[in-house]
Amino acid sequence: MATIIVSQNASVHEDAQALRNxxxxxxxxxxxxxxxxxxxxxxxxxxxRQAYEELYQEDLIKRLESELSGDFEKAVYRWILDPADRDAVLANVAIKKAETDYHVIIEISCILSPEDLLAVRRAYHCRYKRSLEEDVAAHTSGDLRKLLVALVTAYRYAGHEINERLAKSEADILSDAIKDKAYNNEEVIRILSSRSKAQLIASFNRYRDEHGTSITKNLLGDSDVGTLQKALHAAIRCISDPRKYFEKTVRNAIKGNGTDEDALTRVIVTRAERDLKDIKELYYQRNSVSLDHAVAKETAGDYKAFLLTLLGKED
Amino acid sequence: MATIIVSQNASVHEDAQALRNxxxxxxxxxxxxxxxxxxxxxxxxxxxRQAYEELYQEDLIKRLESELSGDFEKAVYRWILDPADRDAVLANVAIKKAETDYHVIIEISCILSPEDLLAVRRAYHCRYKRSLEEDVAAHTSGDLRKLLVALVTAYRYAGHEINERLAKSEADILSDAIKDKAYNNEEVIRILSSRSKAQLIASFNRYRDEHGTSITKNLLGDSDVGTLQKALHAAIRCISDPRKYFEKTVRNAIKGNGTDEDALTRVIVTRAERDLKDIKELYYQRNSVSLDHAVAKETAGDYKAFLLTLLGKED
Structure with a gap:
């Protein structure tokens, strides 16, 4: 469930005027x-956005960018975009970092519905005049590139049918690859990037039934965990339990010295209208402190006020 | 331009009744x-189709399948489907052959517009409850699989912008790979499967300018040409000149002993409403005999009559 408290009787024109003021x-x-x-x-x-443009012949987004700054500006900017366009921006920012932030690419390709992923790819074309996969491929290399390009170009079947025989045989393939530490095995990438989510979850369940441990636990069993392993781990978690994945992402963003504002903003902005309430509950169960409280402690000023509003704080 | 002669004053209900009769x-x-x-x-x-279903509570396509047979049935069946659904069927048939007919997969992924390719992938989901890439991956292997999966999952940018510097650097990459006979080079597959068609054509032109020979000619320069080379060759031709590609496909389908009815039907049915007139012109230029004449010589009966009708023969 969503967290934001939506005003039902707001007037679009009054809102545009109030922003102008x-x-x-x-x-x-x-x-x-x-x-x-x-x-x-x-x-x-x-x-x-449309009313503002009509009334003042000015792009509201550009105006907000010029009026605001820092993490607050970034959060408002992401919030005001359409979801597909926002994800295209998030992907592009992640790709262009000195080291591509593969988490963002994996979230977009493994958590969104297949149709929503296509919408992001379409928005990416409009905005950047290139394909998403083109940019992912240009900024990554080796096995990580193979995995990310395969995930981002997938258009998975979205039905709920499951083939149990296939779940067994592919759980075995995954298990053998992990035993052999052959994380870059072509079959592993093929399975994770082409099967439907329902089918993959059946394979992960089968894996757990046969081995008594989850695939994600076995995958990180080594003492020395490489980038590809971490990326596979993220993909599997995004497919099997996005909410738990996000809970951990905000937890990591907040904990320790210094906050990862990019990750914190991303989770709150992208999930506030979807399932942030569930993520908050998981957070509370896991950390015995509310997410609102933790965010309030780690942030300040307008940025803090904005995140808490999206988290459902009453004014 | 199209070849079929469309009746403008046909009545849908009369047509449905006439078919029933x-x-x-x-x-x-x-x-x-x-x-x-x-x-x-x-x-x-x-x-x-809709009127027939309403009038007679019967699926016209199923009825046609039960009434007709052989190559004629196949041609009518393909013709009556929506283009995206038809391509999904063609792809599935090609995938399930003892040896996957990669030409069909390459045609669909390199000739259709990016949006039309998505429509085929969507139709494939509906019809087969699996993704197209899933089935391609399951029925192919090795380097050919890498190429086909990459091509079929692409969602290329469809704009006309060209980056000349990139065209130069990627023409060099393609050239080095061909010189080294490294046809399975990851970069080759990445370039062909992710760049926009306009960008690729710029790279192929650049290649020809620098080497005095086209990339397609150099690619088949060896005496012993492997499957991957042939597939790359087909992909490049489909991207750079689909009509010439189809002209050659029908030419090969007709020539020699025995006709390749599947290929002949595929080209005529899929192009009759698009650019079959241009393909016919190219055929005449190349073979000094009209395509209609060649088809009439190699086929017979209702199958022949149907193909000639799609080729634009007056009744």
Whole structure:
């Protein structure tokens, strides 16, 4: 379930005017921006962008970029985009880092529905005049590249039918590869990138039944865990339990010295209208402290206020 | 340009009734079937299927399958399907041959527009409850599999922008791979499967400018040409000049002892509403005999009559 508290009787034109007022005069009224955009759903935000453009002949997104800064700006920018376009931006930012942040590519390709992944690939074309797979391939290499390109180009069957015989034989292939530490085995990549999610989950269950341990645990059993292993591990978790995957992602983003704002923003912004409530529950179960509390402790200012609003805090 | 002569004032209900009449009584009236379906465009054929189902509570396609046989049945069956569904069937048939007919997979993935290829992948899901890439991967192996899976999962950027610097560097990569006979070079597959068609054509042109010979010619320069080389050759031809590719495909299908009816039917049925007129012109230029004449010589009966109708013969 979603966390954001959506205002049902908001007027699109009033919202556009209120945002315009927030930009004008001396300094920007960040509180007003948060109280409006933090309580509007995807559809309302799109309408506000259109109304703002019509009223003021100005692109709301560009204006927000010029008015805001830092992590707050990034969070608002991601929030105001359509989901497919937002994921295209997240993917592009992740690809262009000095070392490609493969987690983002794996999340997009393994958590989104097959149709939603196509929508991201289409949005990527519009925005960057190149294909997503083209850019992934250009910025990665070796086995990681093979895995990421295969995942991002997949258009999995989305039905629920399961072939039990296949689940058994492919659980065996996965098991043999892990035993032999042959993580770059072609068959492993083929299975993870082409089978339907239902079929893969059946194979992972079969694996656990036969070995008494989950595939994700066995995969990280070595003392020296390489990048490919970590990427395979992330892909399997994204396919089998996205919410647990996200809980761990925010946990890692918050814990220790320094916060990983990019990861924290990404999880909250992309999941606030989907399943952030469930992720919050998992977080509480695992850490005995609420996610709101943890976020409040690790962040500050407008950025903090905005994240807490998306997390469902009443004004 | 298309070849079929479409009847503009046909009535969908009359067509459905006339087909029903053609099925009834002693024997089937194949001539009536050809004179109706051979002169209806994609949209009309779809409407006839729907009208027939409503009028007679019977699936027209199933009925046609039970009434017709042999190459004629196959040709009518392919013709009556929606293009994306037809390509899904063609791909499935090609995959399931004792040795996968990679030409069909390459045609679909390199000639269709990126959006049309997605439509085929979607139709494949509906029909077979699996993904196209899943089946391609399961029925092929080694380097050919790498190439086919990469091509079939591509969603190329469809714009016309060209990066000349990239065209130069990738023409060099292709050239080095051919010189070294490293046809399974990862970079070769990456380039062919991820770049936009406009960009690839720029790279092939660059290749020809630098070497004085086309990449397709150099690729088949060896005396002993392997499957992967042939497949790469087909992919490059499909990307750079689909019509010339199809001209050669029909030429090969017809020439010598015995006709390759599958290939002949495939080219005529899939191109009759698109560019079969251009393919016919190329055929005449190359062979000094009209394609209609050649097809008439190599085929017989209803199959011949149907192909000639799709080729634009007046009744």
């Amino acid at each position: 927030a930009f004008q005069g001396w300094g920007t009224d960040e509180k007003a921006i948060i109280s409006i955009l933090g309580h509007r759903n995807e559809f309302q935000r799109k309408q506000i | 053609a099925f009834q009584g002693w024997g089937t009236d194949e001539k009536a079937i050809i004179s109706i379906l051979g002169h209806r465009n994609e949209f009309q054929r779809k409407q006839i």
